[in-house]
Amino acid sequence: MDFSTRLRELRKSKNVNQTALGNDVGVTLKQIQRYEHGLNEPTLSVLIALADYFNVSLDYLCGRSDER
Template identity: 55%
Template structure:
């Protein structure tokens, strides 16, 4: 299964978002988004929840524990 960084990158690109736009949405700096995507940093719970809410996916999908994106 994809890593968190791979999944985040795929979601961002699929939704035609620039890293800067996503950073503004979840309240981090643009370089932090790139660090997440390269698996060099892990987000806080608050950021994980904000990402899952924004992309309307489950936390398990976002962190690579499931291939089922939809929330139950």
């Protein structure tokens, strides 16, 4: 599973919209949309913020592991 799919899956499982997620991790709605469509990749600081937000490891978030 790739990052964009994993991000979308995590966001939907937490019942949060893209705008709220962006606000909570400090990026724009457009940026979250780009991440979920695989058009852009986040910086390390945004990856860490997303992993903390969803309480998962970076490997899980990036699709390198199936263990949260």
